[in-house]
Amino acid sequence: MVSLICTLRDHRDDINWCAFSPKLLATCSSDKTIRIYFTQDFSELAFSPLTGHGYGVHCCCFSPCGQYLASCSTDATTVVWSMDTGDIVTVFEHPGRSPVRVCVFSPDASLVSGASDGTLALWDFQSKTLRRTGASTEASIVACSFAPCGQMFATGSTYGDIRLWDLELNSFQAVKNAHDLGVTSCHFSPKIQEDGHMSQFRLASCGQDSQLKIWLVSRHTTAGCKVQLLHTLVGQSAPVLSCAFSADGQLLVSGSVDKTVTVYDANQGALLYTLNHHERYVTACAFSPVTSLIATGSMDKTVNVWRVDDGISGLGDEGKSLPAESSNDENVARMRNLSTTGRKLLGHSRLLVCDWSEEDVLAWLCAEGLEALVSTFKANNIDGGELICLTKETLAAELNIDSVGLRNKVMRKIEELKMTLVCTGVPDELLCPITREVMKDPVIAADGYSYEREAIESWINSKNRSSPMTNLPLQTTVVTPNRTLKMAIGRWKSSQ
Structure with a gap:
């Protein structure tokens, strides 16, 4: 059996x-x-x-x-x-x-x-x-x-x-x-x-x-x-x-x-x-x-x-x-x-990390076992928008985190956080098929699909002008703003 x-x-x-x-x-x-x-x-x-x-x-x-x-x-x-x-x-x-x-x-x-x-x-x-x-x-x-x-x-x-x-x-x-x-x-x-x-x-x-x-x-x-x-x-x-x-x-x-x-x-x-x-x-x-x-x-x-x-x-x-x-x-x-002994689930109800307050960021640090960084993040007034923009370089130069292992851990947690909070519960049609993130400037490509403008333009410049969804050649590289979808994304964000 x-x-x-x-x-x-x-x-x-x-x-x-x-x-x-x-x-x-x-x-x-x-x-x-x-x-x-x-x-x-x-x-x-x-x-x-x-x-x-x-x-x-x-x-x-x-x-x-x-x-x-x-x-x-x-x-x-x-x-x-x-x-x-x-x-x-x-x-x-x-x-x-x-x-x-x-x-x-x-x-x-x-x-x-x-x-x-x-x-x-x-x-x-x-x-x-x-x-x-x-x-x-x-x-x-x-x-x-x-x-x-x-x-x-x-x-x-x-x-x-x-x-x-x-x-x-x-x-x-x-x-x-x-x-x-x-x-x-x-x-x-x-x-x-x-x-x-x-x-x-x-x-x-x-x-x-x-x-x-x-x-x-x-x-x-x-x-x-x-x-x-x-x-x-x-x-x-x-x-x-x-x-x-x-x-x-x-x-x-x-x-x-x-x-x-x-x-x-x-x-x-x-x-x-x-x-x-x-x-x-x-x-x-x-x-x-x-x-x-x-x-x-x-x-x-x-x-x-x-x-x-x-x-x-x-x-x-x-x-x-x-x-x-x-x-x-x-x-x-x-x-x-x-191995981890168990993952704590975040209690934040908002899906977009950029909406987090400084207190939300501090609570996230504690939930992920990064309590040692609470005072550093608090002193630098790190909110959600700044959190998702952090790099290994800024962690070292601006936040003075000397440990390479700790910097790597923070970056892994940030990447996991962005993936989790952005993708969970978001209607699939609001996500860019390339980045799998909520679109800010959606455009329609020649294959009929909507993408984040920056993502599809980068794709066209480096992927031989094939469709990311069908792998077929794009008949034109011109993209058209999808204003209807952009309004729908705005309404969805307001409802969260």
């Missing part, structure tokens, strides 16, 4: 991806953050959330050893983070500055990123350099997975094709129209079947055609590669957005626009379970590499964690209630000492 054991409710926007390491779970969101949890009790790490991206985060993945996490974003970067400290190790800027939709580590810790313009980049993580680039089609690359041998990987695009690549970024096999209307996800089974001079792998893919497919990829040392369709699974009634194999390759999970999560017997292609606990599209799913846990993410802003086993009842979805298992792992113990 499959039991729901906890629900994580920390993100403020759509969940786009989930990823496991042996000890951690990472989730990323359109709210521009990545959150990291222990898999023993799903408490959040002290340095979570990670806030280095300027736009929504599409994908995240752990390195093979679990020591690093990579994440990619509409901001055209792939960022690698240390899982010891939460610090940024390196930032890879995608060639052409196109939005990066997917990233994946190889078994030997190389890193591949795929972008909206159909290009691929292979990065050497150790030397932090770009090894080579490749191109598929003009369609966006939205799916990528390495074979367990590490010598090839698969990509899926919005054109619907699946391609196999070697490490020289040569496409040596393609399945045209694998999914009508586009591929949304693909994942290699971790298991290899070897027979003499031939290696076989199973590859799962899903797409806008509401189908989940299992392929057999056979690679012969002399006869090349062959891709054969084994199963077409139709257990969901709407586009299937994500899929993942279990660590032993026996199970396959998928998430769909119909709000369901399905679990299949990967060998027989038989539907085993249909799970119905999400309220909106299920956009992400992942199996733990070492336990029988599944994580599923949704546009309802939650991540559900499930256990696949027999005879264990679910603990409900009222919080992070998974009991901790005993462990002697010194690294886990060390990291647990860094």
Whole structure:
């Protein structure tokens, strides 16, 4: 049976991806953050959330050893983070500055990123350099997975094709129209079947055609590669957005626009379970590499964690209630000492930080464990408007906060505060699709969507004039003021 054991409710926007390491779970969101949890009790790490991206985060993945996490974003970067400290190790800027939709580590810790313009980049993580680039089609690359041998990987695009690549970024096999209307996800089974001079792998893919497919990829040392369709699974009634194999390759999970999560017997292609606990599209799913846990993410802003086993009842979805298992792992113990003991919720009723008084700021400092700074902030008359404009430089030069660690903590808390108080409870149509913040000067672009003027003008200047929402070329770069929306935003602010 499959039991729901906890629900994580920390993100403020759509969940786009989930990823496991042996000890951690990472989730990323359109709210521009990545959150990291222990898999023993799903408490959040002290340095979570990670806030280095300027736009929504599409994908995240752990390195093979679990020591690093990579994440990619509409901001055209792939960022690698240390899982010891939460610090940024390196930032890879995608060639052409196109939005990066997917990233994946190889078994030997190389890193591949795929972008909206159909290009691929292979990065050497150790030397932090770009090894080579490749191109598929003009369609966006939205799916990528390495074979367990590490010598090839698969990509899926919005054109619907699946391609196999070697490490020289040569496409040596393609399945045209694998999914009508586009591929949304693909994942290699971790298991290899070897027979003499031939290696076989199973590859799962899903797409806008509401189908989940299992392929057999056979690679012969002399006869090349062959891709054969084994199963077409139709257990969901709407586009299937994500899929993942279990660590032993026996199970396959998928998430769909119909709000369901399905679990299949990967060998027989038989539907085993249909799970119905999400309220909106299920956009992400992942199996733990070492336990029988599944994580599923949704546009309802939650991540559900499930256990696949027999005879264990679910603990409900009222919080992070998974009991901790005993462990002697010194690294886990060390990291647990860094974890937060519980997050206090702010009592302020106003959503905009710029409206806060000096007293509100002081109360926020106390709620976040920054009592040591109360006298400093009070002496400098810091209100909400000044709070959100603080930088590491002003903290050091003007507020005389000498501790680098304390300055970093303050900035992380400020970024989290802005994201939380601006996004929570705000009608989605008042938020800029790029910044996910309430618009001040909304304009209409050629794609018909409304954006913050500064954000869309910056986008046009650096993103090859493609639409942030559709990835299609903008017919004109002229933007038109949206006065009706600006008045609606003004009325909404007055009502808060």
